[in-house]
Amino acid sequence: MNITDLIxxxxxxxxxxxxxxxxxxxxxxxxxRHDRFHNVPYNNFDLSGVECEVGEFLYSLTRMIKPxxxxxxxxxxxxxxxxxxxxxxxxxxxxxNTIDPGECxxxxxLIDDLNINHLVTFTxxxxxxxxxxxxxxxxxxxxxxxxxxxxxIKFYDNVVPGGIILIxxxxxxxxxxxxxxxxxxxxxGFIKDEKIQIFSFWTPRGLVMFQKPHPxxxx
Numbered sequence: 001m002n003i004t005d006l007i008x009x010x011x012x013x014x015x016x017x018x019x020x021x022x023x024x025x026x027x028x029x030x031x032x033r034h035d036r037f038h039n040v041p042y043n044n045f046d047l048s049g050v051e052c053e054v055g056e057f058l059y060s061l062t063r064m065i066k067p068x069x070x071x072x073x074x075x076x077x078x079x080x081x082x083x084x085x086x087x088x089x090x091x092x093x094x095x096x097n098t099i100d101p102g103e104c105x106x107x108x109x110l111i112d113d114l115n116i117n118h119l120v121t122f123t124x125x126x127x128x129x130x131x132x133x134x135x136x137x138x139x140x141x142x143x144x145x146x147x148x149x150x151x152x153i154k155f156y157d158n159v160v161p162g163g164i165i166l167i168x169x170x171x172x173x174x175x176x177x178x179x180x181x182x183x184x185x186x187x188x189g190f191i192k193d194e195k196i197q198i199f200s201f202w203t204p205r206g207l208v209m210f211q212k213p214h215p216x217x218x219x
Contacts, residue, residue: 004113049079062087067137074143075100078107085116149186162214
């Protein structure tokens with residue numbers, strides 16, 4: 001069974017996603033990655049894409065909050081793009097713009113195979129050179145680690161009030177690490193000024209979700 005078939009199965013309304021985890025390709029040479037808290041195995045399609053379970057979360061998040069526009073940095077092989085795209089497909093509306101300076105041939109093929117080309121725009125450019133006046137309900141930052149904090153700052157105003165920003169590969173042990181920059185000096189002001197709420201997930205590579213405040217929320 002190939003990646004396309006597996007993604008279709010895990011996002012099928014007729015299939016239990018949890019039962020299908022057993023069918024996913026294991027990370028690297030057959031060993032699954034484990035989370036830091038429960039020591040439970042996670043599954044990966046490849047070395048660069050999100051963990052399968054994280055992909056399922058992105059799909060479910062898309063199904064739940066019904067975004068009109070999604071921004072993604074770091075297309076790579078298109079795994080997260082596919083999960084977002086299928087969520088949009090099953091919502092019957094919405095689009096995703098995914099940014100990467102590479103050719104991303106595998107991602108293009110995957111999106112072709114899933115028949116969601118009409119929902120996905122591939123933008124070939126470095127994220128730091130990309131600018132837009134569009135607004136997004138979700139921004140998923142998964143480019144080079146050294147760029148992601150600056151991407152957060154760059155695209156913060158492009159995310160709607162109450163919108164979601166996610167940074168992949170960021171976990172509680174990465175306050176200041178090589179290639180990432182310093183979390184406190186770059187994003188600390190957003191936290192101090194209550195411009196974001198934070199949710200940290202202990203996945204193998206880490207996933208942090210930030211939510212912007214909304215004027216109708218008083219908490």
